[in-house]
Amino acid sequence: MKSTNTMLALAATAAVLTLAACGDNGASAGGSDGGGGEEVELTFATFSPDQEPAIRQILDVFEEQNPGVSVEIQIIPWTDYWSTLQTSTAGGTGPDVAWMLGAKIGQYIDGGVLLPLDEAFEESGLDIEKYPEQLVDLFVDDGTTYALPKDFDTIGLWYNKALFDEAGVAYPTPDWTWDDVITAAKALTKPDGSVYGIGAPMDPQATYYNTIYQAGGEVISEDGTTSGYDSPEAIEGIKFWTDMINVHHVSPTLESFADTESVAQFMSGRLAMLTTGSFYAIRFANDEYSSQNFDVTELPAGAQEATIINGIGNVALASTEHPEEAARLAVFLSGEEASRISSETGTVIGSYEGTQEAFVDAFPQFNLQAFLDQAENGVVLPVSRNTDAWASREGEFLTPAWTGEQSVEEAAANLADAMNEALAQE
């Protein structure tokens, strides 16, 4: 009897494996090392349909290396992602593995719903030294690792070569300072309003966080307990942008950016410069005008060099029925192999050292090396335990500074008060 059961189980497993193999073009054929014979199905949640092809490719490799384990991708649109993940995780019906951001992880760690990945990481043979250190720290709490960065992005100074040529202005270089940007922006702006020198949208990650750190300020104190907005350096960093609109008149207004987002204005040739992330390389490359005319260099320096660096991590949820496999998958999705596939497809910059050059080569028309060169000056996107509680108020308090109704000093002081109040509740 026993042997019959075993035979049946084996036959069933083999049948399922064959089916699975058909599903992914035979990538996981074989499955010969047999494993435990138990079929494990994992769900992986992500918010990016753009990255799905690369993710599928990575998962195929994982399934091949882990016979008997199959992974289903669940794409939840960004607007629903965080509320869905939170409620389903709290209700115990969440995915096994999911994308995570530094700004969100604090709540999940406090809630005790994440699996520690230290053991699975050790088994994987990956080297922690090969990840950008600032990003690793985002996902470590009290010496326990809950996620590893799968990729990273930095901010660069994108520019439109055609508009620079037309105005007879030399292209930006990595040596540029704030003053160089202002001088060039003035020369590039056309009096009839058809071209502006630079875009100054109210976008923390792409604009004012960078300049706050370049000016020597900080958004949040090192220990994450107080706001840095009321320091003279932070105010200077914000003023760099508000002056572009209200003093130098070299950027469209905040109203204009509300009507047409800055990237769309840049791609339509209305802005000569825009500081934004490496994550737009793929969009610019797929647009004929942008691909021909755009290039990118490092951000200009203020009192010091700085660029905001951010990355996505992969977490395993404690509610999973297969903790061992889930942890292994979470590590694999941030591992060397995954990193290489991400870079080679030009999807994002893989986080693992040695795999990043492939991203630079993916779009040779842009000097994407600038994003890698800046990583050493990277300041990780500021977070606290409950980032959303104060980050969601930044726009509200800084709007009057952008429209010129209030001085930057006043707006920043009000924001600092509200932020300190929110931080006190953490």
Place this chain on the structure above:
Amino acid sequence: MRPNRYPDNAWAAILLAVPFGGLVIFYLWPLLRTVLLSFSEGTAFTGYTITGLGNWQRLFENGDDVWRALVNTLVYAAIVLLGVPIAMVIAALLHQRGLRGRSFYRTLYFVPVVTMPVAVAMVWRYIYNGDFGLLNEVLDAVGGPTRAWVADPDTALYAVAVVGIWMALGTNLIILAAGLEAVPQTLEEAAMLDGAGPVRRFLSVTVPLLTPSIFLVSVLSVIGSLQMFDLLFIMLGRTNPALADSKTIVYLFYEEAFVRNDRPLGAVIALVTLVVTLAVTAVQFRLQRRWVTYA
């Protein structure tokens, strides 16, 4: 007689139990949970424990936001209510005898109702765009004032309300058209024989007899407007300088509950919305005695 009555009642009870069950599961139970949540503290992960009036106190201490949102919501509802007389006039025009292409026009006015609000909002965003918008092009050509309609705090709420009127027009028209069918031809003809012109007939005969439909449309329009969120969310966007002055009460709910993850405070705002909606509707029902004619 007697043997029949009992099975009828049983069937009635069974058939009523289905919608009643739905009401309990999908409405009353969530409502009860919302009330409990509004007196609780915690997060989704730690669970919620009932602690008392803290959230309600917080709401009224930082009352400025709530008041502004309430005022904005009521202003929006009032403007969209102006769509009712517009719908009446159009319904009357479409009701004229001998009108050609009646169903074409009806379809035309009904299209916004069956279009996704997101798509509608996206199209209107282009129309209202301050730099390249269609509206500004037209106004520029005739020498009118141009501006960034949905990014300017002075106009954003009104610009959105215009879209609200346009979107509600189709539903309002259908209800009013049905009401018009019920107005007896004989009364119109009698008025005509008495020498009343089309406008006079509309105001003195049609409108009074149409008041029950007008009342229904007004109540539905106000309830819908008090819950307005999607148009604002899509047409304004999160870094819009007009946002602070244009938030509605449901937008505020969304921000607290889903952006800041403060579900208990969100529950409080949801309940405030419920109370306001009930109060406004009660006032409408009270006032109907003065102007609605039930023939």
